[in-house]
Amino acid sequence: MKPTASAPPPPSRATSLWRKSSKWPKPLLHSTSKALMAKAGVPVVEGYHGEDQSDQCLREHAGRIGYPVMIKAIRGGGGKGMRIVSSEKEFQEQLESARREAKKAFNDDAMLIEKFVDTPRHVEVQVFGDHHGNAVYLFERDCSVQRRHQKVIEEAPAPGIKPEVRRKLGEAAVRAAKAVNYVGAGTVEFIMDSQHNFYFMEMNTRLQVEHPVTEMVTGTDLVEWQLRVAAGEKIPLSQEEIPLLGHAFEARIYAEDPENNFMPRAGPLVHLSTPHADLSTRIETGVRQGDDISVHYDPMIAKLVVWAADRQAALTKLRYSLRQFNIVGLHTNVDFLLHLAAHPAFAAGAVHTDFIAQHHEELLPSRRAVASEYLCQAALGLILREKAATEAFTLETQDPVSPFSFSSGRRLNMCYTRNLTLRDGNRNVAIAVTYNHDGSYSMQIEGETFRVLGALDQEGDCARLSSSVNGVVRSAKLVTLGSTIHLFSTEGSVEVEVPVPRYLFPASAEGPQGGTIAPMTGTIEKVFVKAGDKVKAGDSLMVMIAMKMEHTIRAPQAGTIKKVLYTEGSQADRHSRLVEFEEEECDKRQSE
The missing domain is CATH 2.40.50.100 (RNA polymerase II/Efflux pump adaptor protein, barrel-sandwich hybrid domain)
Structure with a gap:
């Protein structure tokens, strides 16, 4: 029974057993593949793919092609050994940098030069071939939104692509696969300009990590296909039988600092919670809470894949699921992805490889002061944690009249007021908290008074905070790490600190001066x-x-x-x- 648009396709069975039985094809050099693709009638970008790798030769061809150009490792992939050069002045430095990176990644620093297509889209087509000469395409994925030439978010099908262009893309990808007698799963990658003209970039001769996006919209299990084809069977479906249903997104959750040029971060996953996986939501990861993100590997924490009946519904589901990705212990790109998924241009499908640079200010806005309502929640969380600790102490000591068994601040004929301080970024916020006799709290912040009440339920290493602030009911997950309070809710995440006396810290590291x-x-x-x-x-x-x-x-x-x-x-x-x-x-x- 084929899936329908109202019922998302079933998820793939995650397995890598096919690796043992499938014959891995030897990757083609970029230069060789360009010549093969041109011969097969696949459009290619103008460039130099020759054997002369001298600096002078490469520089001369860059000038002939015309700047901007792309320097790319012949054995490249994943954005490694790739540089965009806008003028001859910076050519040499970028060439040497690309060579070093390519040598480290592929043990080969040979380069090719290509014309750089301005504001391009990066569109890749999933293809599949068998030992019987058959090849099909399973439609395209758009992975245009990138940083450092690496994908951040991917979707299928590509937004704004007309059926005729989609068919031509798929047929060109099949011609590319047949030109090399390709067997198994592969991806043919294209650069597409604003007029939807497309040009062959490279072919990835493997089942890429983005394949779940394709599985979601076609109702297929590509790992199963790999096993069947490796065993000598034909491709399970003909081209006409492969459906295109609904829309799917994949967001890559990275340990990185988007505000600092997406610098990768290493460190412990002190707290990690994800959305609930179901038929339309996949969580793919290789780490668990308590693990470390090492400096020796890619900083990816997980991939979130969602499906819905159309692009708008899938985008809504993506935003909802991203808010449930709660990570404490290191910087991540989750908030950046939320800004990206909510951006009007992205929602309209106006994507290209310069999207992040073009919308940098909106995607990475300056830090805003935490709203007083969230400060009230944080203060309430601290107070309720104190209360839970004293109640536990009372049970342990069985001394209900001990002065250490009270945290309510109860007074006869008067209400007790205490002063708290929370640090929001570089500012200290004073909060005067009055303990009311009815169990609620009056919190005064910068001249404004809030009536606050709520409850705290411990859930493993975190707690669920239910609160009412001036009658507005809110629910948030509360995670405390040292002196830092993290609040996660459907509205986003908030981080504030409890100031700690300086004598509890070692001397701070010397600043960047000098x-x-x-x-x-x-x-x-x-x-x-x-x-x-x-x-x-x-x-x-x-x-x-x-x-x-x-x-x-x-x-x-x-x-x-x-x-x-x-x-x-x-x-x-x-x-x-x-x-x-x-x-x-x-x-x-x-x-x-």
């Missing part, structure tokens, strides 16, 4: 300077590698290198000082 600070934990790949060198603002000082990413450390201002604190191949922790240098006198006077 040096540069490591933005992430990683390995020093290359050092460009030595003691005594004079540098200008923006000059490259070092290259760090961490979590499959290369990051260039640049001089924040002009000056003289005083000391280089790390050598090539050494490990540097996040926030470690890398280089000491003295500012030029003019810069010092300006800063003063």
